[in-house]
Amino acid sequence: MARDTSVPNCLQIPGGNVDNTDIKEDRVDILNTIIRECREEVNINLQDKNLVESFELKYISLPNEKSNAYLIITKGHLKMSKKEMIEYYKEYLKYLKDNNLEIEFSNLHFINKKKAKDKLNKLKNPKRSYLEDLLEIDSNNKK
Numbered sequence: 180m181a182r183d184t185s186v187p188n189c190l191q192i193p194g195g196n197v198d199n200t201d202i203k204e205d206r207v208d209i210l211n212t213i214i215r216e217c218r219e220e221v222n223i224n225l226q227d228k229n230l231v232e233s234f235e236l237k238y239i240s241l242p243n244e245k246s247n248a249y250l251i252i253t254k255g256h257l258k259m260s261k262k263e264m265i266e267y268y269k270e271y272l273k274y275l276k277d278n279n280l281e282i283e284f285s286n287l288h289f290i291n292k293k294k295a296k297d298k299l300n301k302l303k304n305p306k307r308s309y310l311e312d313l314l315e316i317d318s319n320n321k322k
Contacts (some may be wrong), residue, residue, distance in 0.1 A: 181285040190288065190299070191307040193220040209236075213253050220283045222271040232256040238313065245308035252313060260313060261289050266301070292318045 180189045195216040201208050213236075214225045225234050234255030242248060257264060268287055277281050290298045295314035299306065 181282045183281075184283055188285075188304045189307060190302060190304045190310060192310070192313075193217050193223075193284070194250075194252075209251055213251070217253075217255075221268060221287075222223075222274075223255075225253075230258055232258050234297070238316065240309055240312075241256065250309055252309075254317070264289075290314065293320070 180186050180191060182188065193216060195212070196207075197207050200215065201212040201237075203211075207250040215225050217225050223230060225231050232255075234253050236251060237254040238250075240246070240250035240252070259267065265287065266285075272282060274280075288302065293322050295312065295318040299311060299314055
């Protein structure tokens with residue numbers, strides 16, 4: 180997370196909360212929330228087939244002693260390399276700065292699935308409570 184956010188320098192994946200645009204006919208459109216948050220935070224339009232190979236609802240974390248919220252986690256596969264994503268995000272950061280818009284992520288970290296937990300623990304930043312469990316579960320998953 181960027182320095183000016185509610186949790187500066189915290190490690191987390193893009194995400195957020197439901198807002199009024201996500202409520203349609205008295206129902207929450209979770210998919211809209213996911214698409215909107217990803218676009219706002221890292222400028223990835225999950226519906227753009229030129230950028231995104233696929234994405235799916237993958238995990239749900241129920242409220243527990245670490246968090247009082249339901250977490251719905253989506254996993255996507257981009258059609259760009261790590262290097263391309265870094266450049267893409269740098270351009271987005273420039274756009275946000277040039278237009279005096281909120282920057283939520285000051286930089287991106289790329290973690291090898293096989294070494295996810297070790298890599299995460301080497302980073303000194305504070306971490307969202309779900310992150311370690313998520314990376315461990317996902318690193319054990321073949322997909």
